[in-house]
Amino acid sequence: MFAEIHIERGRIRAVLPCLTGTIVRTETDSFEFPGCHVSPGFVDSHAHVVGLGERLAAVSLHDAPSLEDCLSRLSGSITSETTWLRAMGWNQERWSSRDWPSREDLDRCSSVIPIIAMRVDGHAMWVNTAALKAAGLDPTSQSGILIDDAMRPVWSAMPASSREEVREQILRATNVWVQHGVTEIHDMDVLPEWLECFRELAESGHLPVRIQSFVRGQDREWIEAGLLPAGGELHRIAGVKLFADGALGSRGAYLRSQYSDNVTTQGIELLSVDMLTSRMREIVDAGWSCIAVHAIGDAAVRNVLDAYDVVRGLPDGRDLILRIEHAQHVHPDDVDRCRRLGVIACVQSTHCCSDAMMAEVRLGAERLPWAYRWKTLIDAGITMTGGSDAPIESPSVIEGLRAFVHRTPYGMSSSWMPAERITSQQAVDAYTAIAHHAAGMEYRRGALHVGFDADLVVTSHDVCEYSDHIGNDISIQATFTAGRLRYSA
Ligand SMILES: [Zn+2]
Numbered sequence: 001m002f003a004e005i006h007i008e009r010g011r012i013r014a015v016l017p018c019l020t021g022t023i024v025r026t027e028t029d030s031f032e033f034p035g036c037h038v039s040p041g042f043v044d045s046h047a048h049v050v051g052l053g054e055r056l057a058a059v060s061l062h063d064a065p066s067l068e069d070c071l072s073r074l075s076g077s078i079t080s081e082t083t084w085l086r087a088m089g090w091n092q093e094r095w096s097s098r099d100w101p102s103r104e105d106l107d108r109c110s111s112v113i114p115i116i117a118m119r120v121d122g123h124a125m126w127v128n129t130a131a132l133k134a135a136g137l138d139p140t141s142q143s144g145i146l147i148d149d150a151m152r153p154v155w156s157a158m159p160a161s162s163r164e165e166v167r168e169q170i171l172r173a174t175n176v177w178v179q180h181g182v183t184e185i186h187d188m189d190v191l192p193e194w195l196e197c198f199r200e201l202a203e204s205g206h207l208p209v210r211i212q213s214f215v216r217g218q219d220r221e222w223i224e225a226g227l228l229p230a231g232g233e234l235h236r237i238a239g240v241k242l243f244a245d246g247a248l249g250s251r252g253a254y255l256r257s258q259y260s261d262n263v264t265t266q267g268i269e270l271l272s273v274d275m276l277t278s279r280m281r282e283i284v285d286a287g288w289s290c291i292a293v294h295a296i297g298d299a300a301v302r303n304v305l306d307a308y309d310v311v312r313g314l315p316d317g318r319d320l321i322l323r324i325e326h327a328q329h330v331h332p333d334d335v336d337r338c339r340r341l342g343v344i345a346c347v348q349s350t351h352c353c354s355d356a357m358m359a360e361v362r363l364g365a366e367r368l369p370w371a372y373r374w375k376t377l378i379d380a381g382i383t384m385t386g387g388s389d390a391p392i393e394s395p396s397v398i399e400g401l402r403a404f405v406h407r408t409p410y411g412m413s414s415s416w417m418p419a420e421r422i423t424s425q426q427a428v429d430a431y432t433a434i435a436h437h438a439a440g441m442e443y444r445r446g447a448l449h450v451g452f453d454a455d456l457v458v459t460s461h462d463v464c465e466y467s468d469h470i471g472n473d474i475s476i477q478a479t480f481t482a483g484r485l486r487y488s489a
Pocket residue numbers: 046047048188389
């Protein structure tokens with residue numbers, strides 16, 4: 001919409017009609033955007049801020065078309081200063097061979113410097129012999145691919161980033177997000193030791209977006225660190241994050257029956273219903289109001305719902321924000337249960353575009369219709385929010401909107417299972433008004449209302465009328481967080 005917005009002390013003071021575009025007036029400045037539209041700032045309701053910062057610093061293998069190409073990029077990145085080499089984004093499904101790589105492949109880059117390369121989904125790690133040795137693992141018994149929990153020894157052996165490095169990663173990443181019109185991020189699986197960096201950046205005025213931290217709780221890390229929920233304007237410790245399973249690409253997603261392309265496995269149950277329930281009881285007892293659980297496979301989703309059923313029934317259970325992250329594969333029997341339990345589904349539309357072909361093979365024809373269901377969830381009355389899962393996917397909200405509305409896998413020209421597409425208005429809501437429900441901030445964000453926080457995005461076209469003809473032309477012209485201009489084109 002076109003509008004003239006007046007801002008005072010970070011809040012919207014007036015919204016006036018404007019015929020020619022968007023004007024934003026603060027106490028000291030006036031910004032004019034002729035012909036441009038304004039909407040509430042976008043929320044990326046599932047992302048990894050430090051992860052994107054690391055990715056921006058690591059060797060990118062994201063578009064590598066072959067194993068050889070990955071190896072040459074890695075070799076080319078080794079300098080005399082390199083102590084550990086980190087890379088991200090390889091995907092053997094994109095390679096002509098499609099074979100999983102090995103430690104011997106990586107040993108061709110270096111036999112001395114430990115190399116760790118994360119698969120695109122973040123659930124598989126490819127390492128060389130030097131990295132295995134550094135982690136205290138016997139290389140002769142290892143292929144060089146470590147899945148989910150098996151990565152732990154390598155993570156522990158790797159030198160931790162210094163505080164200064166973490167601060168740099170946060171700033172590097174958040175300054176990319178504002179370019180995409182994002183004013184708030186639900187930051188998932190946050191390590192307790194990073195929180196101080198976020199707080200410092202927020203209080204010193206350097207953080208350009210709001211951050212809702214969901215702290216790691218898989219091994220009760222938040223308890224070990226003595227954390228409790230805490231609130232500031234730009235940085236809030238909002239909730240606890242758990243994992244019920246892994247990812248589909250590495251066959252870590254926990255399915256109710258065997259994988260169609262590997263009948264020896266149903267995936268990995270990272271936390272049973274009992275363990276989920278006991279973790280959640282501790283979380284609720286400590287006064288947290290928000291729980292987010294990663295669940296991709298239909299069995300994992302069911303486990304989480306079983307645990308949420310118990311938690312909703314607790315004396316303080318009614319007002320809890322209970323989220324399922326990804327909710328990629330929801331059994332038909334569980335859709336209405338999600339609604340009844342008031343569970344928020346936080347989905348990543350671009351995963352569908354990246355993984356549709358892989359999902360067909362992993363899941364098989366019969367259960368494929370349960371995958372990446374968006375219209376089904378919304379029509380069933382479930383609150384559904386959108387997030388990028390950056391750095392696994394691009395942090396671009398426009399790309400996320402396009403995926404919701406078009407559902408076209410990358411490299412293809414037509415929609416995949418088009419019945420699950422949603423409208424541009426629904427997609428924008430998932431990134432704005434609805435997304436704020438997932439952190440309990442809907443009472444003051446997500447609409448251009450007087451008294452609401454002045455988190456705004458100015459775009460070249462009206463995002464709510466996002467459709468084929470303007471799809472690729474939308475550009476972000478400016479981003480305001482808490483009433484301050486944080487980005488302009
Ligand atoms: Zn994630």
